[in-house]
Amino acid sequence: MNEDLIPMLLTGFGETLYMVVLSTVAAVLLGLPLGVLVVISSTGHVMESPRLNRVLGVVINITRSFPFIIMIVLLLPLSRFLVGTTLGATAAAVPLSIAAAPFLARIIENSLKEVDRGKVEAALAMGATPLQIVRKVLIPEALSSLVLGLTLAVITITGFTATAGAIGAGGLGSLAIRYGYMRYREDVMFATVLILVVFVQGVQWSGDKLARRINRNQHRLG
Amino acid sequence: MEVSSLAIFFVSARSHGGQVITIDSLNKQYHTPRGTYHALRDVTLQVEKGDIFGIIGLSGAGKSTLIRCLNRLEEPDSGSIVIDGREITGLATHELREARKKIGMIFQHFNLLDSRTVQGNVAFPLELAGWPRKEIAQRVAEILDLVGLSDKAGSYPAQLSGGQKQRVGIARALANHPEVLLSDEATSALDPQTTRSILELLADINRKLGLTIVLITHEMSVIRQICGKVAVLDRGEIVESGPVDAVFSAPSSATMRLFLEHSTLLQGSGAGI
Structure with a gap:
């Protein structure tokens, strides 16, 4: 163990966390309206528009086709324009959110499609607007x-941030590659992976718990 | 043009026993890959204020299409519908939304929001209609009392029986003081005993509030128990209509005779319903 390891890992984790939070927020801001629009513009829904639905579908599929590393390179000019640089965690959040948004849009689409058609119909019969229904x-x-x-x-x-770390985004992924892989620092490699494993477990556990709590209200019996 | 505006004038005068719903030559076709299917052919009907009007037919007769045309969940191809003086078929989207707030509807599968409590479900149409929060709470309590569910205000739909869910559905439909209540096979998912109690509730509401009810059903017992008038729908056409007593004692259509035969058979055999 090296004495410089702890602060290095802390900084790295901080950068990763920052990238994940920033990109998730931005991806939700982009992906939620996209996912909602795909659902409500589908046939028989509250804002039926086959043309819009097709266009959105194609846009989502194209964006999702790019390998993430290519997406980063393609979006370098956009990062420079929005953030002023192509290096660092904030710059990396640009391709991260744009890559995650269509993915999130599909996930949101699938969730919203599960809502029983009869509930939407009942709301329509009560005079709800499309926005109120959403x-x-x-x-x-x-x-x-x-x-x-x-x-x-x-x-x-979180997985994407490691890839972004390979080309100058910082974070734990960058540490693992620069120290663990290139300089054979196995302790760094091990520690970064361990932190990521714990982090991912923690996120999944919290998500499951929250979802269960919401569900319990709705499906509690007797 | 003049004639129709005159008709609207009389309907909106809303004298007791006046017509609250006028359906005139309604047509609806579905285009499927296998050809054109006539769901409704020249359907003409009048429903009087305060009446409980039943529409009966076999499955596929067009009952559901007909009742869903009344609030334009389904768009008719031609013909006109006037409810409480408003020509529903001529309304623009935003006017239709306003009109729908005064037409309550209940459904076979209740269609309650699982994420809301009973209270929240009944408050929903009032939120849509822009009621102030305080008045919503008051109205919700009042209407839950009417349907006998005051003790379930904080429960979620998943905690209720089918009959209780339909009572919530009825409370929700009545919350915003509708002129008309549409019932789309509201008791078809319920057992006979629960069906009877829900029908009693509807009859009770009809008496207390003078609310006009249009219901569709495939069960004779529903018509027999609460309807004043009945129309028989067969393959998209009204083949017979009139007061329930008259139609039951002297049915003129083959469909109605079939329905009557079948229901007497059930009664005669004393089937353990």
């Missing part, structure tokens, strides 16, 4: 499944 029916009724989807997205984004 806010008061689709999202609350799918909440537990949305939480699980978001958990999945956070973990996927």
Whole structure:
């Protein structure tokens, strides 16, 4: 064990956490409206529009086709424009959120599609607007499944940050590659992986617990 | 044009016993890969204020399409529907939303929101109608009392029986003081005893509030128990309609005779219902 290891790991974890939180927030801001629009523009839904639905589907599929490392390179100019640099955690959050948004949109789409058609119909019969149906029916009724989807997205984004770390984003992934892999520091390699494992477990555990809590209210018997 | 606006004037005058729903030559077709299917053919009906009007037919007769046309969950191809003086078929989207707030509807599968308590479900239409919070709480308590569910206000739908769920459905439909209640096979998912108690509740509400009820069903017993008038729908056409007593004692359509025969058979055999 080296005495410089602990502060290095702390900084690395801090950067990873920062990237994950920032990218998740941005990915939700982009992905939620996208996922909602895909659902409500589908045939027979409250804002039926086959053309919009097709266009959104194609956009999501194209964005999801790019390998993440290529996405980073392609989006370097955008990172420079938005953040002023292509290096560091904030710059990496740009491709991270753009790569995660369509993924999240699909997850959200799947959750919202599960909401019983009859509930939407009942709300329509009561004079609800499409926006009210999204806010008061689709999202609350799918909440537990949305939480699980978001958990999945956070973990996927955590994985992406390691890739981003390979080309200058910082974080634990960067430590593992620069020290663990390139300089044969097995202690660094081991410690970063351990932290990531614990982190991912923690995220999944919290997500499951939260989803269960939401579900318990809705499906508690007697 | 003048004639129809005159008709609207009379309907909106809402004298007791006046017509609250007028359906005129309603048509609806579905285009499927296997060809065109006529769900409704020239359906013409009048429902009087305060009446409980039953529409009976076999499955596939178009009952569900017909009742869903009344609040345009289903768009008719042609014909007109006037409810309480408003021509539903001529309304723009935002006007239709306003009109729907005054047309209650209950469903076979209840369609309650599982994420909301009983209280929250009944409050839902009032939130949509923009009621102030305080008045919502008051109205919800009042209407839960009416359907006999005051003690279940804080329960979630998953904790309720089928009959209790339909009572919540009824409370939700009545919350915003509708002019008309549409019932889409509301008792078809319930056992006979629960069906009877739900029908009693509907009849009770009809008496207390003078609320007009249009219901569709495939069960003769429902018509027999609470309806004043009945229309028989067969393959999209009204083949017979009139006061329940008259239709039951002298049925003129083959469908109605079939229904009557079948239900007497059940009664005669004393089937353990």
